[in-house]
Amino acid sequence: MASRALRARLTGILLLLPAGLLLAVMVLIPLAVLVWFSFAPEGADAPLSLDSYARLFATPLYFHLAMKTMLTAGLAALLTAALGWAPAWVLSRLAPRARTATLLAIIVPYLTSYLLLIYSVFVILGPGSPVMVTLRLLGLAAPGASILYTQAATVVMLVYENLPVMVFVLFSGMQRIDTTLLAAAGSLGATRWARLRHIILPMAAPSLVSGLIIVFVPMGGAFVEPAILGGPNGLLLGNVIADQMTRADDPSFGSVLSLLLLLATLAIVALLAGLRPALHRLTSRWSDHVAPA
């Protein structure tokens, strides 16, 4: 009995080993190097120092930038969820064959190089483009105006790029919601809104939170999109990190900023993960409240 338990535990450890090794090599070691770099502003041979951290704390600039980066990524993630919700739901209600075809259609932009996507958005949003002309005819934009080279263009791009991912994640959660459940609720007099609130939302909440986390993390580290579309005031923390690592040739300060980005992202992810039980409590409280005694 004991030996079987021991063997089971051993098997478990052995099964975890490859993934564990990969994690150590690909995540922990680079992270350790990053931390080491952050204390080595004069290069690997010089004594360690706190100079790069001193530079970070000497000005509120980089903390403001981190805040702006998190807000931009957060807004883009929420917009992605809002836009992805309805397509994911429709997809989850389709017959299998139609579903496969639609999934394929959704996956196409995701398989396209993001640089091509960026330049296509460039054309779509440029002055004189169909979108801007339509907005002008509707009296919503001045002639020659465009949101190119603004923060808004970056947000549009991030949403566009990450929408397929969000739809997939939401879809995978929603497809488990049984249509008969909704029919039953309907037959008991639940309105559309009540069904959304008490059945769909609680059941899709885990995938909603996962989706938000999955799209938020790359959005927080984005630097190509803001560099091309964001204009002079649209730079995010990722741009400054990329500059430090390449042109400024200051990997130490780049590492300090990377750690700042990592901490800020982890804080938001923790917040989002905390959202799940909160969302659950909220919906179940509604259910308690609404449920007849």
Next chain:
Amino acid sequence: MMLSRRSLLASAAALTLPAIARAQGAAAFKGQTLTIASWQNYGADDPGTLQMFEQQTGASVKQVYFTSEDDLLQMLRTGGTGKIDVVLPNLEYVLPAARQSLIQPIDTARIKSWSSLEPRFRDDPSIRYDGKVYAVPWVQGATSLAVNPAQVTPAPTSWDILWDPASKGKVGFFDDPTTAVMTAALYLGENPQAPDLQRVRKALLDLKRNVKLFWSSADDWNKAFLTGAITMGNLWSGLAGTLRANGHAVDFILPKEGTVLWGDTWAIVRDAPHADLAYAWINFATSTPYFTQWITHPGPNQELAVPVNTDAIKALPEAAANKLLAGPLVAYRGPIALQAGIAPAALKKWTELWEEVKAS
């Protein structure tokens, strides 16, 4: 009759002599392979001129590409010395390379075009270290004021235009610390090699209010300028010339306060395995026949620049010279901010300043 036959023979001999000399030159380097480190599509790998060089010397050429100046230094530090013969550092990087003894001193008596090189490059301290010359200036360009003449009238003569409140949202500015600090210094009337950084920072923050785009590639600039998103900014002379040659309206102005000038140079690597062949290459690549061939019949995707050799510029056909904006650049006698000779510590401060301006 005899006489004339003899003279015929003599002239035939005179005709063949250079050919023999050339054949001997060819034999001198036969079987050798010159290793060149430079940018891709930038002169050293131009097929037409390479063929000329290989015919003249009998040697073959191996190309190594770097993607940034730091990459070049790194390449030399990590095993490039002793393998690579000749390299193409920017003027800014000659001193760092010489200081780290990655390149070797050059005997200027062996450089045939030396006396024809523009003095503002040939006599500059940035190619000298410890009293010795370490690089031969090759090509040059300006990063100066460019405007769309249809939308910016009258044509400006001063950097002021970029700071003018009326230019809000119309400016494209090159995303590069050295150019940014030097341009602001010229605008302020400061010494571009050692400006008051507090004033420069304030000026660049003011400028940022007018900036629509910090551009970093020709593509960035073209997209914004040709769609009318920006109407002015600072631009590479080479790109301005190309745009004009392609029929686009661009005014390229060398402002009265001065302009930012850059140069690329040839240098011989320390312990170069084929130092004599490297001299032959530098002599070839700075010669008038080389520039005429490269600039008038460039291979596909070659990026051109203005020679530092004044004889080569004079020999260029007018259309080719105009495309490079060579005339205005060579004729320009106003103040110059040469992108070179900034001490590493100062350069680090400039870079920090520029990063902070962009992040603000």
